[in-house]
Amino acid sequence: MPYILNTSAQIKEMLNELGLSSLDELYGHLPQEVRTGNPDIASGLSEAEVKSYIESLAKQNSSIENFNSFLGAGIYDHYIPSALNHILYRTEFYTPYTPYQPECSQGVLQAIYEYQTFICLLTGMDVSNASLYDGASSLSEAVLMALRITKRNKVIVSETTHPEYRKTVRTYLSGVDCSINEVGFCPDGLIDFDFLKKEIDEDTACIVVQSPNFFGLIEDLEEIGRFAKAKGAVFVLTANPMSLSILKQPADLGVDIVCGDGQPFGGGMNFGGPTFGFLATKEKYTRQIPGRIAGKTKDADGAFAFCLTLQTREQHIRRQRATSNICSNQSLNAVGAAIYLSLMGKDGLQNVALRSTAMAHYLYSKLKQTHKVKLPFGERFFNEFVWQIEPSAGILAKLKQNKIIAGLALDNFYPNLKNHILSACTEKKSKDDIDKFVENLINP
Amino acid sequence: MNREIIFNKSVPGRKSSFLNECGVSFEDIKQFIPARFLRERLEFPSLGELDVVRHYINLSKLNFSVDANFYPLGSCTMKYNPKLNEDLAGIKEFGSIHPYQDQDLVQGALKLVYDLGKVLCAVTGMSRFSFQAAAGAQAELAGLLIIRAYHNLNKNSRSKVIIPDSAHGTNPATASMCGYDVVVVKSTPEGLVDVDELSKVVDDDTAAIMLTNPNTLGLFEERILDISDILHKKKAFLYYDGANFNPLMGVVDPFSMGFDVIHLNLHKTFSTPHGSGGPGVGALGVIDKLKEFLPVPVVDKKNDVYFFNYELRNTIGRVKAFYGNFLVLVKAYAYILRLGRQGLKRVAENSVLNARYIKEKLKNHYKAVSLKACMHEVVFSCEHQRDNGVSVLEIAKRLIDFGIHPPTIYFPLIVKEALMVEPTETESKETLDHFISAMKEINSEIQFSPQKFKYAPFTTPVRRVDETAAARSPDLRWKKTGG
Numbered sequence: 041m042p043y044i045l046n047t048s049a050q051i052k053e054m055l056n057e058l059g060l061s062s063l064d065e066l067y068g069h070l071p072q073e074v075r076t077g078n079p080d081i082a083s084g085l086s087e088a089e090v091k092s093y094i095e096s097l098a099k100q101n102s103s104i105e106n107f108n109s110f111l112g113a114g115i116y117d118h119y120i121p122s123a124l125n126h127i128l129y130r131t132e133f134y135t136p137y138t139p140y141q142p143e144c145s146q147g148v149l150q151a152i153y154e155y156q157t158f159i160c161l162l163t164g165m166d167v168s169n170a171s172l173y174d175g176a177s178s179l180s181e182a183v184l185m186a187l188r189i190t191k192r193n194k195v196i197v198s199e200t201t202h203p204e205y206r207k208t209v210r211t212y213l214s215g216v217d218c219s220i221n222e223v224g225f226c227p228d229g230l231i232d233f234d235f236l237k238k239e240i241d242e243d244t245a246c247i248v249v250q251s252p253n254f255f256g257l258i259e260d261l262e263e264i265g266r267f268a269k270a271k272g273a274v275f276v277l278t279a280n281p282m283s284l285s286i287l288k289q290p291a292d293l294g295v296d297i298v299c300g301d302g303q304p305f306g307g308g309m310n311f312g313g314p315t316f317g318f319l320a321t322k323e324k325y326t327r328q329i330p331g332r333i334a335g336k337t338k339d340a341d342g343a344f345a346f347c348l349t350l351q352t353r354e355q356h357i358r359r360q361r362a363t364s365n366i367c368s369n370q371s372l373n374a375v376g377a378a379i380y381l382s383l384m385g386k387d388g389l390q391n392v393a394l395r396s397t398a399m400a401h402y403l404y405s406k407l408k409q410t411h412k413v414k415l416p417f418g419e420r421f422f423n424e425f426v427w428q429i430e431p432s433a434g435i436l437a438k439l440k441q442n443k444i445i446a447g448l449a450l451d452n453f454y455p456n457l458k459n460h461i462l463s464a465c466t467e468k469k470s471k472d473d474i475d476k477f478v479e480n481l482i483n484p
Numbered sequence: 485m486n487r488e489i490i491f492n493k494s495v496p497g498r499k500s501s502f503l504n505e506c507g508v509s510f511e512d513i514k515q516f517i518p519a520r521f522l523r524e525r526l527e528f529p530s531l532g533e534l535d536v537v538r539h540y541i542n543l544s545k546l547n548f549s550v551d552a553n554f555y556p557l558g559s560c561t562m563k564y565n566p567k568l569n570e571d572l573a574g575i576k577e578f579g580s581i582h583p584y585q586d587q588d589l590v591q592g593a594l595k596l597v598y599d600l601g602k603v604l605c606a607v608t609g610m611s612r613f614s615f616q617a618a619a620g621a622q623a624e625l626a627g628l629l630i631i632r633a634y635h636n637l638n639k640n641s642r643s644k645v646i647i648p649d650s651a652h653g654t655n656p657a658t659a660s661m662c663g664y665d666v667v668v669v670k671s672t673p674e675g676l677v678d679v680d681e682l683s684k685v686v687d688d689d690t691a692a693i694m695l696t697n698p699n700t701l702g703l704f705e706e707r708i709l710d711i712s713d714i715l716h717k718k719k720a721f722l723y724y725d726g727a728n729f730n731p732l733m734g735v736v737d738p739f740s741m742g743f744d745v746i747h748l749n750l751h752k753t754f755s756t757p758h759g760s761g762g763p764g765v766g767a768l769g770v771i772d773k774l775k776e777f778l779p780v781p782v783v784d785k786k787n788d789v790y791f792f793n794y795e796l797r798n799t800i801g802r803v804k805a806f807y808g809n810f811l812v813l814v815k816a817y818a819y820i821l822r823l824g825r826q827g828l829k830r831v832a833e834n835s836v837l838n839a840r841y842i843k844e845k846l847k848n849h850y851k852a853v854s855l856k857a858c859m860h861e862v863v864f865s866c867e868h869q870r871d872n873g874v875s876v877l878e879i880a881k882r883l884i885d886f887g888i889h890p891p892t893i894y895f896p897l898i899v900k901e902a903l904m905v906e907p908t909e910t911e912s913k914e915t916l917d918h919f920i921s922a923m924k925e926i927n928s929e930i931q932f933s934p935q936k937f938k939y940a941p942f943t944t945p946v947r948r949v950d951e952t953a954a955a956r957s958p959d960l961r962w963k964k965t966g967g
């Protein structure tokens with residue numbers, strides 16, 4: 041049998057020790073009525089057969105590398121240095137579980153501590169946890185934190201927060217007594233301040249904003265931060281962490297909790313997962329943080345050492361009064377981010393962000409020159425933006441035939457934004473890629 | 485080795501460049517993004533590729549792992565992670581696909597998800613699976629919200645969720661996130677749910693019970709059908725925390741035990757690696773009448789074309805963006821194909837055999853918590869050892885010197901000095917015998933040299949980490965001054 045080492049002789053010997061004569065007797069004490077399992081599934085295959093079958097499934101997908109793709113909207117095709125996966129695929133990172141026993145887990149504990157430091161340096165915050173599942177659930181956890189911190193029950197969310205994140209927040213909060221109000225956007229694609237001013241009041245637990253927002257636009261966070269502060273609400277930001285390498289750090293803009301999806305930091309697109317969620321905040325909220333946190337301490341000989349800490353927040357100790365139910369997180373992906381950021385360094389990382397921005401703006405200007413498309417929103421965007429063309433469905437299909445994926449049609453998420461397309465660039469895009477795309481658009 | 489923190493290894497001016505000079509600077513970017521939005525400093529370390537490789541490779545060597553060590557961490561099912569699965573998950577056509585690619589470009593991925601759902605339905609008796617949840621706890625959240633939504637839809641909202649005192653912490657934590665009051669039922673001295681007690685607390689206000697079977701003491705809840713009767717008579721649901729499904733695969737299915745909503749941890753039972761704490765998948769399965777409540781999208785098929793179906797009538801929404809930890813699904817599916825029906829059953833049987841063998845060999849040395857036959861894991865109470873001055877924590881630390889990752893300790897909470905051993909089916913008799921002899925040796929050390937335990941482990945890069953100090957004055961990140 042695959043993956044079982046014991047030989048029939050050993051199995052027999054062990055059964056003998058137990059006074060049993062067959063494996064079946066191991067279940068002798070179970071009620072007969074429940075012993076129904078005999079699933080109607082195929083017999084096992086050889087390793088080679090499994091391999092060729094799964095490979096045949098893979099061939100029915102088309103990797104994004106076969107296309108000139110401008111898809112973003114939360115998952116980005118950044119370059120992943122070869123060294124990253126060579127390190128991460130070390131089985132010493134890959135196959136252990138959560139480092140409950142620090143003496144035999146110093147490596148991963150230190151890597152997590154370093155990850156937490158990277159996130160703090162990037163966001164300007166004081167504390168980061170060791171990771172959450174993804175961007176959407178980390179935003180939901182941030183909102184739950186805000187409800188606990190303020191003991192208020194009104195949540196305000198900008199409509200330009202990723203639609204799937206907003207939906208996740210609603211689901212996470214469906215058992216919680218609170219209201220969720222969405223604040224719309226202005227014709228320029230940025231948050232509607234007048235709307236926000238009307239919504240925010242003394243019952244508001246938090247304002248949730250994404251910036252760069254779902255349309256790629258950079259919000260005026262400082263201004264929003266002032267509103268939040270005036271009403272005593274927690275300011276929650278969800279952000280593409282790559283953008284933070286060049287944008288002002290959220291802590292300086294009045295943000296209280298910053299979260300997001302770490303995929304841009306060395307993660308594959310993976311059909312959307314695994315990625316990981318990050319969450320960082322100010323020191324005064326440390327005990328409200330969900331999930332694992334690694335800390336630095338000393339060992340019996342006085343040498344520095346690491347361990348999981350502040351665990352009295354967590355489900356295995358605090359049970360129904362825990363800050364969250366999260367147990368397993370996305371540790372490997374977070375460690376991957378620490379390795380990625382170490383490899384890139386400040387210059388490397390900013391290089392990626394600057395080039396992604398420059399490429400997106402180059403595409404924007406090329407599209408503008410065509411006079412065939414409308415550019416409905418403002419120009420203060422990071423690596424993606426929205427454009428408009430009619431009829432978009434036909435044009436996108438035509439481009440796809442020419443191996444170009446122009447971006448994401450927005451009408452599924454925003455029924456009012458018919459024929460609007462969200463396109464992103466990363467540093468992997470060349471001027472040539474962009475010229476080809478625009479050329480195809482003009483002369484289909 | 486140099487364990488120094490990576491930030492202290494920075495050498496100004498050093499870098500590894502992966503891109504050609506991009507020729508774009510902040511000055512250029514200011515045309516697009518006004519300066520007042522741009523940051524000034526970013527204090528990341530400057531390192532070369534070899535610096536980084538050496539740093540993390542050396543760190544990796546400080547970890548125990550399943551590939552190098554026996555890892556009988558109870559409740560976590562630390563079985564061997566077949567290498568084939570990693571190769572398959574690494575195929576470009578799985579890793580380099582974008583979640584918003586048109587569905588005709590991802591038919592293989594959708595088929596895999598669809599077929600995995602079908603196989604798991606066959607193994608569990610459930611009607612439909614969702615793979616959106618990233619771990620068991622997240623599936624619990626989605627599962628309880630489904631139960632909540634069902635009751636609400638039937639204008640029959642309820643306030644209580646029942647949880648045995650032996651349950652894992654995620655169960656009560658999930659129930660309270662979903663707005664339920666947690667009602668704890670005690671276990672009998674034998675370690676099973678006290679069914680009489682249960683029948684007293686289940687009423688019309690009970691939404692569900694959350695149960696794992698075998699329970700966290702490694703015991704099969706023999707009265708599961710009575711339990712299910714009690715709950716179902718009150719129109720309450722049974723939620724199955726499938727963290728412990730390994731010993732039942734192909735032998736007992738959760739549906740026939742009366743469960744309505746279940747999750748399976750693919751990172752446990754289905755062999756996907758734990759990644760030092762994640763990623764996993766909490767595969768969420770439901771009975772027929774709850775199908776329309778699952779998170780969206782689910783994968784469906786029409787005329788041999790696979791597609792994302794967002795149109796579930798009563799969906800609870802989403803617990804995650806996109807579709808879940810897809811690459812983990814590739815690994816779990818490869819595992820199932822490789823084993824097939826007989827193989828899955830053998831997994832279950834051997835997981836029980838291995839645990840019971842350990843119990844048999846150690847029961848005269850450590851107090852087994854129950855006289856009942858255990859399933860895939862065995863829980864000992866190290867009370868006697870404690871009376872002789874050595875705690876279970878100290879026993880765990882000493883085991884590290886034998887090259888063994890310690891079992892789970894102090895869980896379940898109802899056992900004093902609990903030591904929870906889950907060997908899994910992938911371990912050999914020789915390895916079990918090594919563990920057994922280590923445990924016996926430790927027992928004699930407790931008798932003859934108990935002082936040793938104050939200092940163990942002796943073979944690790946750091947010794948006895950001060951967790952109390954870590955919590956008392958938290959140092960959660962490196963800072964430039966003081967390092």
Ligand SMILES: Cc1ncc(COP(=O)(O)O)c(C=O)c1O
Nearest residue numbers: 367368559619620621652654727
């Ligand atoms: C019995 C039990 N329930 C639930 C969980 C939570 O699973 P996860 O860590 O995947 O969220 C665990 C995991 O350790 C467990 O052992």
